[in-house]
Amino acid sequence: MPETTPETAPETTPEAVPETTSEVISNVVPETSPTATLETAPKTTRKFVLASRHSQLAQIQTNIVRDELAKLHPDITFETSFMATGGDKNQSQALYLLGGKALWTKELEVSMLEGSVDLLVHSFKDVPTVLPEGCEIAGVLERENPLDCLIVKQGLSYKSLEELPEGSVVGTSSVRRVAQLKRRFPKLAFKDCRGNLNTRMAKLDAPDSPFTAIILAKAGMVRLGWGARITCDLGPPTALHAVSQGALAIEIRSDDEQARQLCRSITHWPTEWSCLAERACLRVLEGGCSVPVGVYTTLTEEPAEEGTKKGKLHITGCVTSLEGDKHVEHFIEAHVHTAEEAEAIGAKLAQVLIETGARQILDDINADREKRIQEAKEKNEKVDA
Numbered sequence: 011m012p013e014t015t016p017e018t019a020p021e022t023t024p025e026a027v028p029e030t031t032s033e034v035i036s037n038v039v040p041e042t043s044p045t046a047t048l049e050t051a052p053k054t055t056r057k058f059v060l061a062s063r064h065s066q067l068a069q070i071q072t073n074i075v076r077d078e079l080a081k082l083h084p085d086i087t088f089e090t091s092f093m094a095t096g097g098d099k100n101q102s103q104a105l106y107l108l109g110g111k112a113l114w115t116k117e118l119e120v121s122m123l124e125g126s127v128d129l130l131v132h133s134f135k136d137v138p139t140v141l142p143e144g145c146e147i148a149g150v151l152e153r154e155n156p157l158d159c160l161i162v163k164q165g166l167s168y169k170s171l172e173e174l175p176e177g178s179v180v181g182t183s184s185v186r187r188v189a190q191l192k193r194r195f196p197k198l199a200f201k202d203c204r205g206n207l208n209t210r211m212a213k214l215d216a217p218d219s220p221f222t223a224i225i226l227a228k229a230g231m232v233r234l235g236w237g238a239r240i241t242c243d244l245g246p247p248t249a250l251h252a253v254s255q256g257a258l259a260i261e262i263r264s265d266d267e268q269a270r271q272l273c274r275s276i277t278h279w280p281t282e283w284s285c286l287a288e289r290a291c292l293r294v295l296e297g298g299c300s301v302p303v304g305v306y307t308t309l310t311e312e313p314a315e316e317g318t319k320k321g322k323l324h325i326t327g328c329v330t331s332l333e334g335d336k337h338v339e340h341f342i343e344a345h346v347h348t349a350e351e352a353e354a355i356g357a358k359l360a361q362v363l364i365e366t367g368a369r370q371i372l373d374d375i376n377a378d379r380e381k382r383i384q385e386a387k388e389k390n391e392k393v394d395a
């Protein structure tokens with residue numbers, strides 16, 4: 011297949027990037043630093059290795075975090091390391107058979123717990139709502155635009171989902187996106203489109219591609235420098251985005267106090283609290299497998315007493331049946347003073363959704379999933395449920 015990376019793509023393809031890149035950012039002690047006088051003292055400053063998946067987007071995101079850290083901590087050395095994860099390696103099996111989201115994070119966590127790397131940089135939405143023992147999210151950067159967006163195949167001039175002819179094939183592998191869009195656009199067809207963003211864009215633009223358009227997270231497109239390919243945004247009320255979409259999270263070993271301090275220094279608290287509220291909502295709803303949950307959150311900073319924080323949290327959540335025929339949506343607005351209060355609001359939102367119809371939708375989805383796993387087993391497929 012010819013290289014069909016969009017015109018705006020950087021020169022470097024992901025294949026050109028070595029599996030492991032180690033780059034010393036800075037170990038120079040600035041002259042103004044109080045430690046600058048200890049020139050003969052042994053260098054005890056620890057080196058920190060940031061790690062992520064090896065996709066081009068993951069590398070860009072890791073470099074964003076590294077640059078933020080290096081800017082605030084010029085006396086510390088930061089390196090980066092990139093590796094393939096289960097999710098990258100297995101792109102043919104249906105996502106619902108692959109055993110959950112830990113797919114993208116498990117190998118990285120193992121390396122970190124072994125001590126080979128120190129800070130894991132993730133798209134927050136790929137991080138499971140429950141982390142392994144000994145791991146925690148310690149840092150969250152300011153959120154990029156959290157919405158989904160439509161990208162129409164190159165050469166076609168449709169400007170929105172409304173304009174797509176009946177029966178057009180829209181690519182996405184997200185049950186949330188399919189459910190929400192079937193509800194609004196019953197005449198469109200949806201088809202799996204897997205792989206990292208480079209792969210998905212190439213699949214869309216290939217001359218023999220079945221797709222008229224695909225749906226992606228806008229944040230990824232923007233970070234890759236492909237914003238010009240975005241046809242339109244998909245936001246409320248048409249579509250609510252995934253929990254924590256558009257935010258970057260940094261995971262550390264729970265016993266690594268130095269890493270925690272570094273993460274705190276670059277954390278954007280309104281993003282962190284918003285994402286924690288969204289994750290609390292998902293944790294209550296999901297019971298272990300991926301569900302079509304959409305959210306939209308704003309957190310507006312309010313005047314607070316010295317040394318404290320306060321914000322007005324407005325969080326909307328929805329759960330949609332896989333065929334788009336059932337949908338429950340609710341929002342809560344509350345003043346919050348701590349991350350824990352924000353999480354409590356997210357959990358309460360989930361509770362309200364469950365009581366107003368989400369329970370039935372989720373039970374149906376779990377039954378459907380069980381059935382498909384059973385069918386797959388019967389077909390002798392390797393299933394890791």
Ligand SMILES: NCc1[nH]cc(CCC(=O)O)c1CC(=O)O
Nearest residue numbers: 133135226227229230255256257
């Ligand atoms: N599911 C994969 C994934 N994980 C994070 C992003 C985009 C960046 C982000 O949400 O921060 C994407 C691509 C997509 O959903 O289109």
